[in-house]
Amino acid sequence: MAELKGEGRAAELDPDTGELMGGRKALVSALKRTADLLDVLGEDGFRANAYRGAARSLEGVTAELGELAGRAFKGVPKVGPGIAAELTAYVQSGVFGPLAEIEAQIPPGVLTLFRVRGLGPKKIRALWDAGIVSLQTLWEAAQDGRLAALKGFGARSAATLSDAAEFALASQSRQFMSIGLGLGMQLARWLDALEPRVAGELRRGLDTVGTLRLTVTGTAGQVLAALAGHVDDLRAEAGKPLVTGCLEGLPVEVGFAPAGARGALDLTFGGGPEYRLRVRARATELGLHLSGRGLRRGEDVLDTPSERDVLRELQLPYLPPEHRENEHLALRDLPPEADLIAVRDVRALLHTHSTWSDGAASIADMAREAARLDFAGDGASYLGTGDHSGAAHYANGLDAGRLAQQLREVRELQAAGVPLVAGAEVDILEDGSLDYPDDLLAQLDYVVASVHSGFTLDSARQTERLIRAASHPLVTVLGHPTGRLLLRRPGYPLDLDAVLTACAERGTVVEINASPYRLDLDWRVALRWRDRLRFAINTDAHSLAGLQDVRYGVLAARKAALTPAHVINTLTRPELLAFVQAQRAARGA
Template sequence: MPGGCAVAEAPGAATGLTRKHLVSAMKTTADLLDLLGEEPFRAQAYRSAARSLEGIEAEIAELLAGDFGGIPKVGRGIAAELSAYAQEGVFGPLEDAVSLVPPGVLSLFRVRGLGPKKIRALWNAGIASLEELREACRNGGVAALKGFGAKSAATILEAVEFALASQERQHLSTGLDVSLGLLDLLTGLEPRVAGDARRGLDTVRTARVTVTGSPEEVAARLEGRVEGLAPVEGKPVLAGRVNGVPVEVAYAPAPARGALDLMMGGAAGYRDELREHARAQGFSLSGRGLRRGDTLLDTPTEADVWRELGLPERPAEYRDPEHDAVWQSLPDPARLVTVHDLRGMLHTHTRWSDGAATVAEMAEETVRLGHEFLGTGDHSRAAAYANGLSIERLLEQLREVRELQAAGVPLVAGAEVDILEDGSLDYPDDVLSQLDYVVASVHSHFTLPPERQTERLVRAASHPLVTILGHPTGRLLLRRPSYAFDLDAVLAACEARGTVVEINANAYRLDLDWRVALAWRDRLTFAINTDAHVPSGLADARFGVAVARKAGLPPAGVVNTLGREEFLAFVARQRAARGQSSSGVS
């Protein structure tokens, strides 16, 4: 989006249309209409259509074939706009709204806690960029505005500084989506994902791809598909942007492809180490190939380069100096956890709370993706904003799950239970004990003093019926940092009580950070959970796996690599060790 507006991700011609793009475009349009103070009923229509589209099961190709007709709450006008979007790569109503808002004002959507109404108030006050907002927070201008105040200004200042520090990066999912779109356009040139996305970083600066071919071949494929496509001086690279995301496509002839992939697939420090090692062996190494003197060696794969240099193969996740010691300590790099190792999809949401599909539909998609069972995890009653379940509704859902289990649907019954301000849980123990497993998470009171936040989380992590501590730090990448607390103290409590720690695979969270998981990998058991609210969200497991692999986790370190009965036995042992009984499932 122009101006770095973080509330929309459009596909453009290079990335291909997805449900996510359609939903995002409509939600962003609604936000901008609210910002402009125009047509409130139209804004609500886009929001309703977006929610409806999130919840249907039809594939994107089916929607396109039907011109988006017959979707609840998607009227003829919006259907026509979506069809035009699919054909042209541009959502007209969004472009119209964007044209009426200065780019700097759009960037204010990146600030946590600012919605259309507050952004409009700031805009009316002459604050029209992140930099201007930061200054107004510092000089008292925001505090003086009606509806803000000194406390609000201090909170906004913290969020603005975070937004400014992160505005040049994209979520891993965005970088990977753009990279995969480029791969589609470069079919036949052996395209591969490179750079930050290949290394599994939680955020991506540039979407990089490598190919076997010439700059002319690359340019011919990407002409009109990548904005500002141009050569990078001195490098075998063409660069440009796709929907504001920087992209680089590096090219090489087949004999030099292995060197190119290595040079585009590691951090700067790792590349420097490789060049120095090559130099010490009498070679020169660059993206243009591995040479001895003036002779280009035939190294079409990375393995060929490593062999010539006398080095062991190294997974992309470990190609940075920060990982040197870890790499040396891995007992078996070939057995880092993979998506295929995950048998249970735990911590998922359904229509019972704020999900978009039924329990059965989520289970069906789990099996379709090659996993074995689904663990329900709808919100508890304190999460009223997410249609959290009262005790009565939870028990009603539990009856449905048991009936589906009896019919052969592979399920385990759970809940994502809010950790309350004092560290107690949102359901009483006699209710929690009826569930097969429990995820405990923080969704409120982010600004407690660090000591109280730590005590709160330690108490919850130590609860005898908590199976998994969900998204432990509360961070939202590029949007919200972790709340302030002693993470090591909380993880030590998890270790002492045998509580599993979640690696939340949602690309906007990726919480726990891989560095922390790495430091604790030999002391804790982890769960890679998608936190999926729609069936397609179950595929986000790949992002959590990227975190786990960077932390050096083998399958044995991840609890949902267990089969259904093994997982239930794990929970039973966990509860027995704490003096609690487990309801289990027959």
């Protein structure tokens, strides 16, 4: 299962609480992946469709994964006895048997082609048949004309796939934050007796992860014993307090130290390269030496069981792990860790999709799940609908008539006490106009405007397009502003600062899309603009489980040094409605 790199794991970390989250999303991913690979193999479509149907049903159920497994998935629509048995075995073992079996029939390089934007199972099979069996050979075939000559591709397709393959090649050594955190927590479970803590990119909350780093209190022998049989290529590095290996295709590094040196280990493993250089240079200035083995004065190791103990000796302030990047080190006005936004501050789960468009659950079920999650713990959590507009025909987008029908349903649910606000994710058309008329938009409680097509417009036209949409008097939030898909495609070309300037001038909120596959707006940009904009951490959830993706958006917002005051999702429902009305009034809407 190397190419999955953790998608089949049944554990993820809630960055706000440190607790393990359920792995239903990983299970759904395994089902979808199995269906896609069956298509690549050209097997009977009935079996592939059965797995896809089961995946869609599981996206829509509210029960926890443990409860589903406890009753052997009985009662879940489209999950027959055979698939139920396979899923139960997966929950118990962490391996989805059918997927492992199918992956073994496909060359590893062919599996990497799924990383290329624009390639589905049928095209991947065509490439495989033509001897194009890796990202590198795909890029080469695009360069030398072989790809353009293949039936079903052509010169234009070859040029697009060349760029996409090049992007995938540059990204192939990294994995999504969500998968990295899930694998990191699996490592932590195996190391539970040694006080494990995530470190490196995981601890700092980077949007993608290249290495799984943890620290423990213990010895090399204890780490090796705990991870034996779980981690590949496991070995202790000579002369270093480090055990290395590989898990699901990602490098593993576990640092170890005795309790009295744990603070030095955590500090050196928990910062970006520039931060580590800075704290080590400060130690040298004071006649000390800092490394993963401890903080030393000559031959004596100072007793520093925590990072704060080390920083006290170095006379340096404590920086939250999220702020130990080069982008933060030159800034003087960053808020303390206690003031940063946390998942518990979020009440509004906005920009969500239902069965009205391409979601897996009804509006009522999505709203009930938002109320059940109640991250803020005050009973004030609520859902904001945000189904696609008609231009997104591929996503069963709503034309004006269907949106009016949906709006009637939402108002009836609101009258019945369901915690909802009515919205829509409206397509931004190529000229910057919106996909619904103003009189219909005005009836909504809030509006998200997003780009879903026309990615190839030149920078000037794309910039003009987004500025016009962001300046519209009825647009509340500019959705996923750059259109990037992490590890899959870069954002479209545009002058992003010009677009954000228009947002600041018009009071338009900018989305931090919390999907771990987007995390758009990038935290580095949000950090630069945090004092000029308001932000929305939006799940873009297409299923019940997707509502929990808010935690990834919160991690990105914390890296951008955002506090609850920066983020409209912290508002109660009356406060959000008042915010939107004030926003519209200021624009003369």
